[in-house]
Amino acid sequence: MQCSKCGNSQVIIKKHQSGQYLCKDCFIESIEKKVIKTVKKEKLLDKGDKVLVALSGGKDSVTTLEILNSFRKRNIIDICAVTVDEGIDNYRQEGVDIATRHAKRLGIEHKVVSLKKEYGITLDEIMQKENHIGSCSYCGVFRRTIINKAAREMGATKIATGHNLDD
Known part of the structure; x- marks a missing residue:
């Protein structure tokens, strides 16, 4: 099997919607292009915005950080x-270590907030x-509250969260 775009034999994914087989480089490029196109089409960013990225350290949030950093490099946000x-x-x-490392590497202001410190548990x-009632119910409410509070404290005008390809 070969990459549908460049012919590379190191295919890592088949995109179900398009049927394309992509190598790592072409997959990354396709994701970046899709996000940038969506941001422009939906007018999700305005020049001068400060975007808080909810950075878990997982691949989805790190990808979000990397893609938004391309807007930062162009002095848009x-x-x-x-x-x-x-x-x-x-x-x-x-995940905390990965998030901290990526933010530091890119020179992005970053803070880690713990439930223990914030709520005592x-x-x-x-x-x-x-x-x-289940961990997701508690975690979701606490996490969103912390993210919103951090956005206000850090002067963010928008919040970005990472999602997977199915979102």
Whole structure:
């Protein structure tokens, strides 16, 4: 199997909507082009915006940061980032480290906010209590509140979150 765009034999993905097979470089380029086209078409960014990126350290949010950084390089927007540490043992620290490393590499203002520091409890501690309604319900509300608060504190005019290809 070869890349539908460049002929490279190192195909990493088949795009189901188009049927294309893409190598790593062509896949990255296709995602960047799609995001930039959508941002322009939907007028999602205005010159002078400061965009807070909700940066988990996962591939979706890191990709969002990288793509928005192309707008920052052209002096269209400024970027800052926040990472929420939910307090999940043996899981969260790696993402926090990745997020911190990427923000530092790009020279982007970044803060890490923990549920423990902000609310006095971790997600793990919440889940140990009886009668909980599921981790996603708590995490989603806490995370969104922290992101909104960080946006206000950092002077952001817009918030960007990473999504996967199915979103």
